[in-house]
Amino acid sequence: MSACQTEVKICEPGGGGILLPLFGDDEQEWRKGLRAVLYLLGLLWLFMAVATVSDIFMGAIEEITSKKKRVLNASTGRYFTVKVWNDTVANLTLMALGSSAPEILLSVIELLGNSFYSGDLGPSTIVGSAAFNLFCISAVCVMAIPDNEVRYIKETNVYLITAVISLLAYLWLYLVVSVISEDMVDIFEGILTFLYFPMLVALAFAADKGYITFIKRTNSDNMHIVHKGKLELSDEDMARMSKADGMQISDEELAKYIGTESQRMSKAAYRKRAHDQVYHGKPAEVAKQRNHNFSAVVPAEEPPLSPSGGYVAPPTPAATVLFGGENFAVLETVGLIKVPVRRTGNLSLSVHVDYSCRDGTAKKGEDYEAVEGTMTFLPQEAEKTIDIKIMKDDVPEDSEDFFVDLTNVRCACKEGFAALGPVSTARVVIVDTDEPSVIYTDDDVVQVDEVSRDKEVRVTVRRRDGCGVVSCKYVTEDGSAVEGRDYARAEGMITFGQQEFSTEVAISILASATFEDKEDFRLILSDATGRAGFDPNTDGGADSCIVTLVLTPVEVSKNLAHRTMRALGVNWQKTQKGHENWKDQFINSLLVNGGDDEAGPPSGFQWALHLLTLPWKLLFAIIPPVDYCGGWLCFFVSLMFIGLVTALISDLAGLVGCVLDMPDFITAITLVALGTSLPDTFASKAAAEQDPYADASIGNVTGSNSVNVFLGLGLPWTIGSCYWASVGRTAEWQKKYQSEANFDLWNSGDGKFIVIGGDLGYSVVIFSVGAFFCMFVLFLRRKVFGGELGGPRVCKHITSVILVMVWCVYVILSSVKSLESAAAEVCR
Incomplete structure (x- = not known):
């Protein structure tokens, strides 16, 4: 920045941001203490808003990425149901965009609202958010696991790719702003930063498919985990x-x-233990204190x-x-x-x-x-x-x-x-040798003619081999057919008794008055018990069994209407359901806990939270539900609302820092980074507690941090460098940077996009050192305890305290450097 501040600050008369201050220059005359309190409270209120709309945004992404299709397996000649989106690609694209949208949009909006000059708020928030995600969220997830249980990252090859690239991403950020073209980003660097994003997705996809392998899975991999779980055979x-x-x-x-x-028991072991407690009384302790x-x-x-x-x-x-x-x-x-x-x-x-x-x-x-x-x-x-x-x-x-x-x-x-x-105690494990049962259906596809009145369809489910009691869950799932309009939801448990080899699942097909093409939905069998499994050669593979029910319209009476609706590309059933859900959004926004009867009577805190967020709930009820356009309409509209709230956060964060005489850099790595990352913290904690692996909780942090750099900086850098290359070195640009040490170098040739790397580069270095240390700690936990999360109680506390301290050291060192830089810029 210039040696002597000549620009009007955002909190001074004549200053302002994109949308704030709300009352213009009159507000600028208020006392700073009062404004500081109001701005801080307003910032917290906006964080609630961005969390609310981000949840809607993530719902749209979930709808989009959960789409399934049937593909032909050429080797078997059978159709299989698969996800349209690969899980790894979805996590690094739409899912990462959903969790990082506020940070990414903040960086872009700050650039656009600052006349295409680079600011401190957006880039610093990206680094600060990455630090909070890696250090604090990891600490929370480590503590969330019950004592002496562990969760480990299953997709280690994908994790290693994203972990290494996340470190390289921030190294690249430092090199761009502090080494290669000091304090300047050219078009090539901006575009290259953005292109690293598809490269990351491609490498992670290759690792997911096994084309890139760092750790090969063998039959002894599970034994390795057993060893680290402190139960081994010499x-x-x-x-x-x-x-x-x-x-x-x-x-x-x-x-x-x-x-x-x-x-640390398996799911089947817990189920077995519960069964024995009911039918045989409380089981004896499985381990005697030695x-x-x-x-x-x-x-x-x-x-x-x-x-x-x-x-x-x-x-x-x-x-x-x-x-x-x-x-x-x-x-x-x-x-x-x-x-x-x-x-x-x-x-x-x-x-x-x-x-x-x-x-x-x-x-x-x-x-x-x-x-x-x-x-x-x-x-x-x-x-x-x-x-x-x-x-x-x-x-x-x-x-x-x-x-x-x-x-x-x-x-x-x-x-x-x-x-x-x-x-003094020996454990003897009896390994069952009986042939396990295989649950299957006769057909992967069941054709159902459209009916003029409700009709019940029965799907036969069989089991072969084995003779004991086995069971599995079943549930229906929408395809193009819509639950409640084309069919009635079916959900429950199938149980095969001793020597019982077939049973039926009843599904109600509802009378339809619409004129549409063929529609389908799925019956999914899963979670088999009693050592039963599913036929790996049928749709669903070894983990489940999927039956697709196809509803066929009567062509004779619906020919013209059928062609019309197909030409319009409209699923009228989903559209009607969307209308109803859209109305329910407004009704539920007025009710505490969204009108969920199972949540019980609301507490005082829930009432207070509801009243605080009520204006945002009503505003965001305008967003169309996911029933339209396969979730894409909800995706883009909610993204627009995130942009609106982010613009307000950008202005309000600038006002907070201004009235407190706090540099934007410190505001970004503390208040803004925490506010935008807290929803991810709660989501990661829930994933750590409920998911059997650590991939969903901390495994995706490194990928999200990489996306923050490649999109959150690649986009504004590309826009900014292209803009200044096209408009050239304007008089305003020259006045802004004329006192900089490198001005003579910049003031030649085309216009330059200036990104002062002093505080940002220093912060990136501190974060990178901490990130390497954090990953090393998680690696040691994997080697010692068998998983990155959980472990003995004392070790969990030590790990969490260390990681939080690393984050505190990052914030303190970065803030001290920023204050020193701000003091050096004060007019003499």
Whole structure:
């Protein structure tokens, strides 16, 4: 900036922004203290507005990216239902735009409202928002996971691409404004910055499809996670298990059936535990607290007191008894498992130890024959076994476990005493070998003629293999047909009893009075239980089964109207539904909690929040619902409203900084960055708690930060550089920059788009160092705990505190540099 400020500030008479101050010069005469309070409250109110309209915007994006289509698999000759949008592409394009729209539009609007001169607010908000997203949102997500549970990033190849490119993006930002063309951005740099965005999408898509691979998935990957979950089998245990059982279990089977630590169970394990609690009472604890110190069992009295009156340390045990391993896995067909028990120490002694079995998810008498008794180690005997019979059944089920405990170890002579070793409890996992059931339907497509009155269609669902009780969920989903107009929603649970191999799902087709083309909707079967699955060769693959129901109109009576509606490209059913939903938007905006009856009576806080946001709710009810044009109309209209609110935020943030004598840079990296990022914080916390992986919570942060640079700076840089190259070096431009050190260099040739990189470049360097440190911390958590999020309680707190402190250091250092720069620009 110039050495002596000659421009009129936004908060001074004669100054102003795009839309504010609301009362013009009269407002500029108000006391600064009063204006500061009003502007801060107004800024908070605008943050509520941008959060509200951004939710509508994200709803439109969700509608757009959830579209599905049927494609032909040439190898099988069958049609499969797939998403139109690839998930990775959707996350880095529309989803990233949805979460970053305020920051991106703020940067563009600031440029347009500032006569195409670069400002501090937009670019600084992008860097400040990136810092808050990476440091603070990561800290929140780490803490959101229950103690001793973890969430890890599943799509590691995509994450590595976006993480590396996000660091390179901010390095590129620093190079442009501080090194390559210092304090200046030319057309080439602006366009290249923008073109990095499609390059990022292409690389991430290639990684998603497996064309770019940094980490190859193998059958032992799951076992690796088990190891990091602190439940592992040593090589000795593996060898003993194979020897004792006479059967070899693959790494994949072990990972699948043993890799369920009691503190981090699979969804099926939780379901099994709940089932057992209902039908068998409360299950026993799956893990007994182990004493890793020697706990001596001495048949005599307590150790004698020392002459000083204190207790002496217990002597070292002469013999120690423990299991040969903590975990053992057997197939249910093994018949007999021999659990090894070892005796170490003085082998000349006779040692006795009691043993017993207790239930886990496996039940004695049903899955195994419980044994108990006393084991005696005669002199020179170092190892014995506990023989337990495993009972085979014909019902497919999840793997189950039980436990064997050693207690009351004692020595038969007075030459020493015996103690239990650190492994006094062994876990035995019984791996089911029964053929799992496969749930399927006869046809992927069901043709239904249009009806003049309601009609019930029954879809037959079958299962093959297996004989136990299995179930799955079913639900209908809109295609071009509309729920409530073309068909009645169907949702529920299908259950196959013992020896039951077929059932039916009833769906009501509603009488239609419209004249349209063929319409379709889907019946989706998912979440199979009882170790059942779906046929991978049918529509939906191994995770679900999809049946497409096609409604065919009667051509004879509807020919002319059919052609007319098809030519107009209108889905009249969706349009009518849109009309109703649009009306409901206005009604729901007047009701607390949107009129949701299930939310219960509103609290005082909810009433206050409702009254504060009521004007915004009514205003944004103008936005068309997602039922029109496949969600695109809602997308563009809500984007316009985000632009309007962002323009107000730009003006109000400038006013706040002006009346508080705070540089725009500090306002941007604190108030504005926090306000625009808080909705993402709550969304990420919810994703961390509810999603089984960390991709949706922190995995997308790096991609969003990259998009911020490539779009949030690439767009205004391209616009600004092209504008000044076309209009040249105007008198106003020369007056603005004439006192800059590089003015003589800039004041030649075409017009230059000036982006002063002092504070921005310094902030980018601090952020980049912190970003590298943050990613390193998350990498260490993956290696130590098996996941980036969660872990032991103390470690979670330490990680979160460290990440928040990194953000505080970034804000403090960047703010100090900005204040120093502002002090240097004060007129002497």
